[in-house]
Amino acid sequence: MKINDPAIIAELRDLYPRYENALIHNDVATLTAMFWDSPHAIRFGAGENLYGTDEIEAFRKSRPAVNLERRTIRLEITSFGTDFGSITLEFERDTAAGKVRGRQSQVWVRMPEGWRIVSAHVSTLPMSKL
Numbered sequence: 711m712k713i714n715d716p717a718i719i720a721e722l723r724d725l726y727p728r729y730e731n732a733l734i735h736n737d738v739a740t741l742t743a744m745f746w747d748s749p750h751a752i753r754f755g756a757g758e759n760l761y762g763t764d765e766i767e768a769f770r771k772s773r774p775a776v777n778l779e780r781r782t783i784r785l786e787i788t789s790f791g792t793d794f795g796s797i798t799l800e801f802e803r804d805t806a807a808g809k810v811r812g813r814q815s816q817v818w819v820r821m822p823e824g825w826r827i828v829s830a831h832v833s834t835l836p837m838s839k840l
Contacts, residue, residue: 711791718789722818725825726785726797729816736775742767746819746826754831756812777805780812793820811835 725744732740742763745751749762753769760766780803789795798815817829 714789715792718792718795719787721825722787722789722795722797725818726787726799729827730782734778734780736770736773736778738767738770741770744827745830746821746828748828751827752829754833756832756834777803779803783811794818
């Protein structure tokens, strides 16, 4: 198995800005489409555990679409073979309470319909860790 094939890394690197743009603009349709359409898809968020496409989409539709902009501090992409990869990043967001630092990880798998997120996790760090 080839790790970090440049062509696969490039494919995954092209997906990240599409996801980020959809995220900060609360483009629910695009965010939903980027996840695996399965009851086995998982997204653990800062305050929610979501199992399956329906729960993930319902969360996206119900959350406030304000203050979603963030800055990517560090982005790491790793591929394993031609059909499996991970995108992890650290980000910062400005809030009324001050700066928040967070991290996100996504597991991507190439499905017949294209690359899809099968598992994701988002969390924030305590202010003392900044």
